[in-house]
Structure formats: structure tokens, C-alpha cells
Amino acid sequence: MSNLEAAGSWAKKYFLASRALMESVLRPYDLGSTQWYVLYLLANEGPVNQRNLTRMLEIERATLSAVVSALVRKGLIEQMPDLDDQRQKVLQITTAGRKLWATLPDPIELIATVAFNGVDAEEIATTNRILREATQRLINHKRGSK
């Protein structure tokens, strides 16, 4: 096994391929993959602080800020000040956003079907566990070297 494979290059290829499929599904709706997740969460969980969204999505504040401004520009979500803590902003899906959401296909469902339908459940579980543990070790290493 090459070092490259040892380092998990298939995780990268899988990720890129799944993101490509997701984006091809969402392109007609002029939405990116993370924009879809934000809409998903706002449609199903109701208004959320940006701060909490960064935790749900596990991305940086600055990254979310850009995603949010794209969605606001498209008129799909609204940003409102939080009256209790004026630093924070509450995000809410707009009527236009909810209307669009109702017409969207579920790209996650599609990816799960295309990529893993009929695959041995135990092997999928092993794959998820190995990747989860490897990720944890990478994160611990980062913490330790700080």
C-alpha cells in the first residue's frame, strides 16, 4: 500500500465525488452544498443563532458568515439581531426560502443510495468507525501540538 493510500486518499476522492453529485443536483436551484444544509436546518429546527449553527455544521464563524451572506443575498434567509445578546444574530428562513425548500430533492438520500445501496452494512459501519477514530486522532494531534 502506498503512503498516499495509507494517508486516506480515498476519503478525499469519495468526498469530492459525493460533493460533485450533491452540487450537480443542487445547481439547477442555484444552491451550494453547505447552503443546502443551512436551509435544511432552518426549515426543520426553526430560527437559530449563527453561533449555534457553526456548531451544528462544524465550520468556522468566518466560513458560515460567507455562506449566510450568500443565502441572504438570494433572499432565502433573514438575519435578525438577537434582543438578548446584541452580538448575536438569529437566522430565519424566509417565505421564499420555505417555498424553494418544498421543491428541493434530498441530495443526501440520493448519495446514500448511489454510493452504498446494497453494500454490506457491517463493512460500512467499519468504514465509518475507522474514519471517525482516525479523525479523532488527527484532532488530538492538533490539540497536543498547539
Next chain:
Amino acid sequence: MSNLEAAGSWAKKYFLASRALMESVLRPYDLGSTQWYVLYLLANEGPVNQRNLTRMLEIERATLSAVVSALVRKGLIEQMPDLDDQRQKVLQITTAGRKLWATLPDPIELIATVAFNGVDAEEIATTNRILREATQRLINHKRGSK
């Protein structure tokens, strides 16, 4: 298992964590992860056409074009016209590039060690196979729907 996990969200997390570690290693040298791969290939394989590089790296022409121009800007590689085919450009590592390369750590080695050292080899093999097969199904799906 949630749909999200079914869709391979751990592949994404693993990829992002490994890229983050790679970039933190390379940051002191002002290099990105794909820039490192290009230097690696040019240092070990000698001069290469950009066209062939896109195949080795499995990225788009336009993507490579940006990576190459960053490396040229930093003076680490050179772009020379191919005399046989004037559309093509041949990439070559410069003296400065070779000098820098000699001082670089191997981030792939580090990632393989941190993420997978001591992990059951068979389970790693299963993970690679499952991801490879899933990736292939995603690519086939894309081809089929074109």
C-alpha cells in the same frame, strides 16, 4: 444510522482534518497541499506536461492552472513551451524549488502515522475498498446521467 452518516459524512470530516494537518505542516513554508503534490511530482519525476499533471493529480485543467501560477509566482517552478506541441506547457522545478523541497517534511508520512498507526491493517484495507467502490459508483452514476 442517520442518512448523513450513510452518505459518508465521516469521509468529509476525515478529509478536512487531514488537510488541516497537512496545511499546518506546510504553512511555515508558504505552500498549499496541492502545491506540495506538484513539487513532489516535479522533484521526483522530472519535467512534466501540465496535461499529464492533471491526470496524475486527478484535478481539472483550470484548477491546475491556478496552482501552477501560484508556484510560478513564488519562483518554485518554471513553465516552458513544449516545442513539439505549442499548445502544451512543460513544468520544471527551479533551483529555488529544489532547494526548498530538500528542506520540506513529508506531510503524507505524518498523516499516515498520526491517523492510522497501530490500526488493524485489514480494517484499513476494508475502509479503502469501501470508499473506492463507493466513489466508483458515484462516478458511474454521473456518467450515466449525462
Next chain:
DNA sequence: ACAGACTAGTAAGGTGCCTAACAAAACTGA
């Protein structure tokens, strides 16, 4: 020979991810 198809690289514009630096608000402790 030459029109039309193909290919290599670039440019422009979009997404998503990051870090670093900043302003404003909120919190904390002496």
C-alpha cells in the same frame, strides 16, 4: 488544402474551507 472538430491552457466567477485581525458587545474580577 482547408473547414470543422478537438485539445491545452487561461480567465472569470462561484462555492466552501481556512487563518488573522478587527469592532462591538458581554462578562469577570479585583
Next chain:
DNA sequence: TCAGTTTTGTTAGGCACCTTACTAGTCTGT
């Protein structure tokens, strides 16, 4: 109380990926 710290969101700049559209060579078939 009020200076110092922490938190939230934005901005700026960088990387890596994509698609679409373009130019300039090269190749093909008649």
C-alpha cells in the same frame, strides 16, 4: 466600577475545487 478578557460576527486574503467560455494550436476528413 471599570480595565482586561472573552465572545460574536465581519472582512480580507489565501487555497483548492468546480463550470463555462475563450484563444490558440493541432488534427481529420473530404
